[in-house]
Amino acid sequence: MSQPxxxxxxxxxxxxxxxxxxxxxWQAEHIRDRLRAxxxxxxxxxxxxxxxxxRILDVTLSKIGGKGLFVKELETAxxxxxxxxxxxxxxxxxxxxxxGFVLACIGEREDPRDAFVSNNFSNLAxxxxxxxxxxxxxxxxxxxxxRFPHLKIEPLRGNVQTRLRKLDExxxxxxxxxxxxxxxxxxxxxxxxxxxxxxxxxxxxxxxxGIETRTDRADLAAALAPLHxxxxxxxxxxxxxxxxxLAGSCQVPLGGFAEVSGDVLRxxxxxxxxxxxxxxxxxxxxxxxxxxxxxxxxxxALLAQGAGEILAALND
Numbered sequence: 001m002s003q004p005x006x007x008x009x010x011x012x013x014x015x016x017x018x019x020x021x022x023x024x025x026w027q028a029e030h031i032r033d034r035l036r037a038x039x040x041x042x043x044x045x046x047x048x049x050x051x052x053x054x055r056i057l058d059v060t061l062s063k064i065g066g067k068g069l070f071v072k073e074l075e076t077a078x079x080x081x082x083x084x085x086x087x088x089x090x091x092x093x094x095x096x097x098x099x100g101f102v103l104a105c106i107g108e109r110e111d112p113r114d115a116f117v118s119n120n121f122s123n124l125a126x127x128x129x130x131x132x133x134x135x136x137x138x139x140x141x142x143x144x145x146x147r148f149p150h151l152k153i154e155p156l157r158g159n160v161q162t163r164l165r166k167l168d169e170x171x172x173x174x175x176x177x178x179x180x181x182x183x184x185x186x187x188x189x190x191x192x193x194x195x196x197x198x199x200x201x202x203x204x205x206x207x208x209x210g211i212e213t214r215t216d217r218a219d220l221a222a223a224l225a226p227l228h229x230x231x232x233x234x235x236x237x238x239x240x241x242x243x244x245x246l247a248g249s250c251q252v253p254l255g256g257f258a259e260v261s262g263d264v265l266r267x268x269x270x271x272x273x274x275x276x277x278x279x280x281x282x283x284x285x286x287x288x289x290x291x292x293x294x295x296x297x298x299x300x301a302l303l304a305q306g307a308g309e310i311l312a313a314l315n316d
Contacts, residue, residue, distance in 0.1 A: 010039040011222045017074040017083035020048040021159040023181045028087045030184075031107070034227055041138035042223075047083045054237055061272055071212075074103060078214055086212045086221055090205030090236055091178075092210070095244040102150040104209040105224035106233040110180035112207035112257065114140060114200040115180075116193040117167060117292050118174035123193040127151055131173035138274055143200050145276030160185060175284050177202070180207035201255035206240040208232050234291045235267075241295025242269050246307065252314060256298065262287050263286065268299040271307040274314075280305045 018028035021262060035044045041308045050073075069273055071093060074086040078101065090106065097103065121127050127148070131249045132155030135141055141153045144292055154172065156163055160181050167175045210226070213220045235258035243258045258267040272279040282301035286294030299307075 008299055009219070010042050011084065012041070013043045014045075014085065014220070014223070015083045016044065016187040017077040017086040018046055019074070019125065020050055023089075023103040023160055023185055024087070025088065026184050028039055029231050031085075031087050031209070031211065031227070035223070036240050038226055039223065047077060049077065051204075052237055063191045067130065068252055072168065075212070078212070078297075082235050084213065084217065085224070088210045088212060089181075090208040090210040091155065091203040093210050095240050097212075100110075100215055101212055102215045102221070104213045104217075104221040105228045106120065106236055107209035107211070107227055108229035109232040109235070110183060112202045113197055114175050114195045114202065115182055116195055117164070117172060118189050118192050119167065119175055121174055121192070122172070124148060124195070132171070134172040134175040135164065138177075138205065138251070138253040139255050139272075140200060142272035142274055142276045143255070144176070145274075146272065146279050147199065147276075149276070160187070171304070178203075193290055196225070197257055197268075201268060202257045203258045204243045204254075205236050206257075208236050209224040212237075231288070234258070234260060234288045238265060238267050238291035238295040238298075239269075242266055242267070242294035242299045242302075245296050245299035246302065252311060256295070258291070258294070260288055265291055265294055267294050269302055271302050273310055274295045276307075278310055280307050280310070280311075 032044045034081040078084040129150040132152045238258040239256040256269040269285045270281045
């Protein structure tokens with residue numbers, strides 16, 4: 001990482017590109033406030049944008065091009081100079097960055113686990129057979145189907161508030177959301193049960209924020225350095241390396257989750273068929289100093305167990 005910028009060397013103005021959902025705006029405002037505190041002389045503002053992923057709500061993400069639909073318009077704003085940085089939920093950022101762009105900073109992770117939200121039931125095990133559970137994620141769906149084949153899994157799109165409204169209207173007995181998003185929005189009281197990562201392995205990058213900028217903006221990389229969280233970055237780099245090796249996207253039911261203990265990085269990964277009938281797991285330890293090597297090793301271990309066959313079938 002570059003040396004942090006001083007108040008004098010930080011840019012005089014920083015514009016943050018963000019989606020306009022409540023959660024995205026919370027994240028952008030969080031980064032804005034951190035930057036204002038670091039650099040009082042810098043004018044920091046937010047450019048709110050509606051992305052294609054926000055506009056198309058009647059089709060599952062895996063059918064319309066994946067989570068990159070939440071990112072492209074923000075990158076265009078960076079490219080055209082209308083914004084300087086973009087704040088993303090890292091689980092929405094494609095594994096391969098376009099040429100000319102870089103993840104300059106990875107912020108400290110919030111709770112990475114999945115959350116069970118229901119008005120009438122305390123946890124997944126309490127749901128009667130045939131109960132409708134809503135999720136937008138093939139990763140969650142495959143793990144749910146493997147553990148609870150008697151439940152009915154239905155698609156759930158929209159922002160956090162829209163998903164909660166659909167639950168409250170009785171369209172679902174329960175829904176599964178990221179705990180991080182609910183906690184950041186002050187909605188932690190809606191969580192009935194936080195699902196163990198042993199039972200629902202999180203998405204790659206879940207709970208972490210990534211700040212993207214152009215590769216030619218060394219000044220911004222330096223200004224963002226104080227917000228960079230090394231342990232979170234090590235975990236996320238390992239997870240993203242695994243997903244990249246497996247060509248992971250929201251069309252592929254996979255999860256990857258790394259944790260730091262001292263200088264040891266422990267990582268778990270899985271690949272599954274969407275119906276949960278095949279679920280392949282791998283777990284290894286590695287060094288925090290070479291996280292991508294661990295991510296690639298997990299991917300290789302999954303491929304050695306037949307993950308390639310599952311992935312090939314999904315691409316047919």
